[in-house]
Amino acid sequence: MVHQVVITGMGVVTPNAGSVAPFWEANLTGKSGLSLERRMDLSALPCGWVAGIIPDDIKKSVEARTGRPGRPWVDMLLHATVDEALKDAGVEGPLERPAGLLWSRVWPGPSGSFPDDYVAYMKNIAERQKMVGDDRAAALERLRAEPAPPGLSDLSAFPTDISNRLSTPLVTMGLEATCAGGLRGVAEAARLLRSGKIGLAIVAAGVSRNNHYVLSQYAQLMALSRWQGAPEQASMPFDRRRSGMVINESAGALVLETAEHARMRGVDTVHAVVGGWGLAVDISHVTAPRIETVERVMRGALKHAEAMPEDIDTVNAHGTSTRLNDITEARALHRIFEGRMKSIDVCAVKSLTGHGSAASGVVESVVAALTLCRGVVPPVVTCTEPDPKCDVKTSLQPVERPVRTVLKNSFGFGGQYASMVFKRPLNPRLEAAAVAVD
Structure with a gap:
């Protein structure tokens, strides 16, 4: 028997919101979290002047809730999102069975994150x-x-802290799959749950990497946006003017469990069903995506979910705003959906948040789940001049429509590829959970 895996809890901290409810509203209203990077002198770089920076009020709230002596900022972000997801799922320790923790932490290590x-x-x-x-x-x-000052260490007590919080042993897996890491974490969690080895799983990913070194490395790859207009317009997936991605600091967390386990806990409504996934590692090029591999992982996700192309209602795209990635993803979508691409609404969350590496897959899965439950596809407000070479259907306004399935993509440097099908549950959570995060 294959157990159905469902999402029962969600948490986020992004440049445009500090929790799930305002994050969803930001996506629907086109509220951007992008701003000029004024914390350091970037005049010598040919790009990278715009970043997705968590505002001071959200940062202070996160620090007040999850800050501890010696705890790095990225771990504070992880704890903030896990706290929200666990409260949303109604999970408190101690747990009767071991839990899973699939996590990714993108942090410049001893060099620190802040300039x-x-x-x-x-x-x-x-x-x-x-x-x-x-x-x-x-x-x-x-x-x-002379030990490193607090906050500069690459050591993390995050798994131990979560185990102590839940008063239960954890099956932990630290994932390194670059920008596909978050979505790969969901797949690995589903595998563990279906094996029966754990009762529930937490998937968490956090990123904070804005300093001179990181920006200069991305600049050498010519991967960052060179946009010099209004900063909120700098990330423009599938727009003909796009010139590169905008990196951000962010985090997201999901609580997953089998439908049977959720029912046993008295959970009446859930956010989404994990239908199936496709994963691949392609070593043909370190940074350039291959259309054949993108197509293969999407077809793999459809097959694993026992779905046909005509079953997909909307696509939650990787949509990085780079010249090559967007057109490669778009052409692979056209190969699969052919003429249906004219009617498939495409969402690109990075247009408002920037790119959060592994965290983006988790954060954007939250949007996918809310799209399923609410029947609304968020707009891509920065795509005002759609690239005819991409030819995907984006909107400047929210699109209300019945949504049964979402195809979610995440691709990363190093040839990492992941695609996932999320399905609308029979008992969708139609209202935002009342989760206090202050």
Whole structure:
């Protein structure tokens, strides 16, 4: 017997909202979270001036709720979204059975995430070099004597903290699948749940990586937006003017369980059903997506979900706003849906949030689930001059229509590909959960 896997809890922190309810409203109204990156001097870079930065009021709220001595910012984001998802699902510890934790954490490591952290780290390296030179033993002794300041460490107690919170053993898996990591985490969670080894699973992904080093690396790849107009317009998936992606800081979390397990807990309504998925690793090119592989993972998701192309009502696209990715994804969609592409509404969340690496797959799955429950496809307000070479159907206004299935795509550097079919549950959650996050 194949157990049906459902989403019972969701949480997000993004540049345009601090929890699920305002995030959904932001998607429907076209509220952007993109702004000029004023925290550091980027005048020497040919791009990257715009970023998806979490506003100060949301940041202060997250820090107040989840901040701890020595806890890095990205872990605060992870905890904030997991807290919301667990409350949304009505999950409290201790649990009777082991739980799963599938997580991805994109963090520049000891260099820190915020520009000031990065500068402090580089100064520390320079001072150490000046004092001990290339003497490895002396360098190690100095490092032991002067541990890294709080917030600069790449060490994470996140899995331990979640296990302690739930008072239950965890089956944990740290995922590294670049921008496909979040969606791959959902697939791995579903596998564990269907195996019967765990009772429920948490999928969480967080990213915070805005510093000079990261931006310069993306700039060398010519992957970042070179838009010099209004910052909220900088990420424009499927628009003929698109010039690159905008990176952000964000996090998302989902609680998944089998439908039987949810019913046993007394859960009456759920957000979505995980229908099926397609996964692939293609090593033919580090950064350039291949249309054949994009097509293959989407067809794989359809087959696994026992769905036909005509069953798909809308596509929640990867939609990075890069020249190559958007047209590759669009052409693969045309191969699968052919003439139906004229009637399939396409959503591209990164138009408002920017690109959150692995976190984007989780955050955008929240939008996919809400689309299923509410029967509304969010607009792509930055696609005001649609690229005829992409030829996908986006809208400048929310589209109200019955939605039974959503095809969700996530692709990443290193040849990582993931696609998933979400289905509308028989008992959809039609109203936002009353989850306090302040």
